[in-house]
Amino acid sequence: MIVSKKMEGIIMSPTAYEKRRISEFDSYCKHVLRNEAKDIQRQLARKRKVEISFSDLSEMDLNQLYVFDEYKTDKHFFHVINEQVALQSNHLSRALKKLSDTKQKVILLSYFLEMTDQEIGEALNVARSTIQYRRSAALKELKAEMEEHEHE
Known part of the structure; x- marks a missing residue:
């Protein structure tokens, strides 16, 4: 200037x-x-x-933004009546392994293979009421075991 x-x-x-x-x-x-x-x-x-901020995204939208790689070595396999059940949760797998064989089968058949008490009873040659009793006892044991090792 x-x-x-x-x-x-x-x-x-x-x-x-x-x-x-x-x-x-x-x-x-x-x-x-x-x-x-x-x-x-x-x-x-x-x-x-x-554009939208990440903090404004819903939980469902956030879950679409990433993918976890899955490897067979990351899963725990259980064999039940000619079926194979794969679990990814170490916590649940550890607790299931501590159950007796019969209770473990009842839980796996009921919740992972979605069989009814009648179908499980027929497959294991046990009465339906026995399956119901074993499942409720197994669930109590699972809950106690998982709560005991919750922070690991």
């Missing part, structure tokens, strides 16, 4: 032409900055319409 010129000890004011050029440049800079601010505001408004 030219405010004054110094020539051989004489201080000169800017000419009318220089003042006008300074004013035009100042006006041009303000105009550019004003338009740039408008462009940024429009761009942010467009982004707000199509």
